[in-house]
Amino acid sequence: MKKILRIISIILLIALVGIQFVPTERNQSDIEPKTDFLLVNNPPKNVSALLRESCYDCHSNNTDYPWYNKVQPITWFLEHHIKEGKSELNFNEWSNYSDRRKNSKLKSIINQIKDAEMPPASYTLIHREAIFSNSEKEVVLDYMKRIRDSLK
Amino acid sequence: MKKFKATLGILAIVLVTLTTMSCRDNKKEDSHDGMNSEMMDEGHHHDSAMNHDNMGTSTEMMDSHTQSSDAKQVVADYMTLKDALVADDNQKAQSAGKTLLNHLESFDVSKYSAQQQKELKDIVDDAKEHAEHISESPIAHQREHFKLLSKDITDMVAITGTETTLYQQFCPMYDGGSEWLSMNKEVKNPYYGSKMLNCGRVQKEIN
Numbered sequence: 383m384k385k386i387l388r389i390i391s392i393i394l395l396i397a398l399v400g401i402q403f404v405p406t407e408r409n410q411s412d413i414e415p416k417t418d419f420l421l422v423n424n425p426p427k428n429v430s431a432l433l434r435e436s437c438y439d440c441h442s443n444n445t446d447y448p449w450y451n452k453v454q455p456i457t458w459f460l461e462h463h464i465k466e467g468k469s470e471l472n473f474n475e476w477s478n479y480s481d482r483r484k485n486s487k488l489k490s491i492i493n494q495i496k497d498a499e500m501p502p503a504s505y506t507l508i509h510r511e512a513i514f515s516n517s518e519k520e521v522v523l524d525y526m527k528r529i530r531d532s533l534k
Numbered sequence: 535m536k537k538f539k540a541t542l543g544i545l546a547i548v549l550v551t552l553t554t555m556s557c558r559d560n561k562k563e564d565s566h567d568g569m570n571s572e573m574m575d576e577g578h579h580h581d582s583a584m585n586h587d588n589m590g591t592s593t594e595m596m597d598s599h600t601q602s603s604d605a606k607q608v609v610a611d612y613m614t615l616k617d618a619l620v621a622d623d624n625q626k627a628q629s630a631g632k633t634l635l636n637h638l639e640s641f642d643v644s645k646y647s648a649q650q651q652k653e654l655k656d657i658v659d660d661a662k663e664h665a666e667h668i669s670e671s672p673i674a675h676q677r678e679h680f681k682l683l684s685k686d687i688t689d690m691v692a693i694t695g696t697e698t699t700l701y702q703q704f705c706p707m708y709d710g711g712s713e714w715l716s717m718n719k720e721v722k723n724p725y726y727g728s729k730m731l732n733c734g735r736v737q738k739e740i741n
Binding site: 480481482483485486489490493 | 663
């Protein structure tokens with residue numbers, strides 16, 4: 383029994399060390415593209431600050447990584463989330479979307495913020511500051527509705 | 535002590551399988567993404583080539599009353615989806631969303647004029663996203679996307695024309711007023727299903 387335990391621990395240790403060397407993709411970029419939501423729409427400062435804080439880690443090309451991001455398998459978990467987030471909505475690509483898609487995205491943004499589905503619990507668990515207070519929620523929702531109405 | 539060892543062993547096995555699994559998952563996604571962007575690239579080349587060839591003649595090629603088989607299929611899929619929502623059938627709506635997504639992906643726009651191609655592409659891109667969400671969501675979320683999808687399909691029909699008469703119907707209660715399309719004059723509400731089956735009215739007949 384002791385032998386088995388030792389073998390298992392060794393395998394586990396090797397695996398854990400081994401996966402640290404698997405190359406990963408980092409979502410970081412210094413360039414603020416001209417197509418970015420904040421550049422195109424130029425919202426008031428408090429709105430841009432809220433969006434950057436609560437949305438941009440997963441919905442843009444630049445993630446402000448937490449310190450533990452380099453430890454596997456956490457890196458994979460984050461990579462997966464960011465990839466999924468960006469494929470649904472990338473604020474950096476905003477003006478590349480057609481008006482039709484902008485309208486759809488805004489509708490989803492509004493619904494999900496309203497229902498507190500965004501930012502998701504798995505994110506706010508650690509990023510407590512990303513949670514919208516009721517008044518912040520109102521500010522963001524009002525702004526998003528204004529943008530949506532300006533499309534029509 | 536024995537118990538402790540056993541749990542530790544199980545823990546180890548779980549961790550190893552988890553990590554190997556997430557690794558495999560990642561690879562799958564990568565190849566998938568690669569394929570997608572390739573397909574998109576192809577689409578672009580195709581598109582620009584098309585534009586050059588068709589600039590002058592394409593407008594004559596379109597007759598608003600000959601609906602292409604692709605367009606017909608998309609409308610048929612949309613109707614299957616609508617009926618599933620009317621019946622409050624989440625599973626069926628999911629599979630209808632999947633079918634719709636497949637047919638949207640193979641939608642051929644080359645028969646249309648350059649301007650129409652651009653609009654159709656926008657419509658199809660947007661509709662694909664809604665179909666995808668519908669194919670994997672609970673029913674409340676499906677209905678949210680169905681509203682936006684209905685607008686896409688209505689605008690699509692405005693370009694492709696329709697051989698069968700469609701009825702644009704309207705429910706004033708859902709989300710500040712929402713439209714949908716039906717093949718029957720009789721109102722059966724996809725936004726509420728059995729809760730308010732006959733709520734709504736015919737707004738327009740599309741021929």
